[in-house]
Structure formats: C-alpha cells, structure tokens
Amino acid sequence: MLMSSILRRDTFEMRNRMQCGQCGNEQFTKAGRDRQARQLYRCRACGRRLTARSASAFRGYRFPDEIVALAVRWYLRFRLSYADLVELLAERGVHVDPSTIFDWVQHFTPLYQDAARLQRRRRPASLLPLAGRAGPRPRRPCCPAQGGRAAGALGTQRLV
Numbered sequence: 046m047l048m049s050s051i052l053r054r055d056t057f058e059m060r061n062r063m064q065c066g067q068c069g070n071e072q073f074t075k076a077g078r079d080r081q082a083r084q085l086y087r088c089r090a091c092g093r094r095l096t097a098r099s100a101s102a103f104r105g106y107r108f109p110d111e112i113v114a115l116a117v118r119w120y121l122r123f124r125l126s127y128a129d130l131v132e133l134l135a136e137r138g139v140h141v142d143p144s145t146i147f148d149w150v151q152h153f154t155p156l157y158q159d160a161a162r163l164q165r166r167r168r169p170a171s172l173l174p175l176a177g178r179a180g181p182r183p184r185r186p187c188c189p190a191q192g193g194r195a196a197g198a199l200g201t202q203r204l205v
C-alpha cells in the first residue's frame with residue numbers, strides 16, 4: 046500500500062473521530078488551511094472552524110503532539126528528572142524549559158492514567174495467582190467440609 050493512501054486513510058479516520066468542541070457534532074467539511082498549512086475543517090452543525098488538533102488533548106500546546114507525548118512517557122516510564130528530559134530533548138534538537146515539561150506532566154498524567162485504566166481487563170480465573178506465584182496467598186481450607194484437614198490433625202491451625 047502506498048504511503049500517500051495510508052496517510053489519506055489516517056486523515057479520513059482522524060476526521061471521522063473528531064468531535065466539535067462547541068456542539069459535539071462529528072460531521073465536518075474541509076475548509077482550507079491555517080497559517081501553519083494545517084488542514085482546517087468546518088463543523089456542519091455550527092460552522093465552527095477547527096483543525097484535527099482542536100479536538101485533541103494537545104490543543105493549545107506549541108510543541109508537536111509527538112514531542113509532548115514522548116516527554117511525558119519518558120518521565121512516567123523511566124522516572125527521569127525534568128533536567129534529564131531537557132537534555133534528552135536538546136540532543137534531538139528540541140529546546141524546552143523544564144517548567145514546560147512540568148506543565149505537560151501535570152496535564153497529561155491523569156489522561157494517561159484514564160487511558161490505561163480503560164485498557165485493563167479482568168484476568169480469567171485460570172491466570173489468577175496461585176501458591177508459590179507472585180500475589181496474595183489463597184486462603185487454605187480450614188475444615189474437612191472445605192477440603193482441609195480437621196483442626197485436631199493440624200495442631201496449630203485455628204478454627205474461626
């Protein structure tokens with residue numbers, strides 16, 4: 046598949062996922078380009094013009110989405126200091142103030158947490174931790190009715 050068709054498909058999907066911040070409508074038409082040559086869209090319901098970024102969590106940030114996401118991910122995943130992140134980004138030609146990274150972390154960490162929470166699934170019972178594996182120990186049966194030995198046979202065991 047050609048790269049241009051992949052990009053076109055992604056743009057189409059992005060446009061379909063966009064939501065107008067004013068009225069919540071998801072139908073848009075193309076409406077020219079802004080000063081940074083980004084595609085502008087016009088909401089079919091209220092006529093508001095927006096870019097694909099207008100509906101994202103990254104709106105209002107000067108740096109590209111990828112830079113912001115990378116810095117926050119590195120901070121959370123590798124426990125780097127803001128000074129370390131400034132240095133790593135500077136090596137890649139991106140000059141950011143540590144306080145800017147602090148702002149990104151403050152804003153995006155709860156969003157990452159919410160996204161991760163939605164991705165979590167309940168583990169099937171066959172994968173629950175057993176004795177000897179990591180995790181809490183399962184309760185031992187305490188009486189013959191539950192599959193354990195009688196209290197007298199195991200002197201130290203307490204019956205509730």
Ligand SMILES: [Zn+2]
Pocket residue numbers: 065066067068069070088089090091092093
């Ligand atoms: Zn709208």
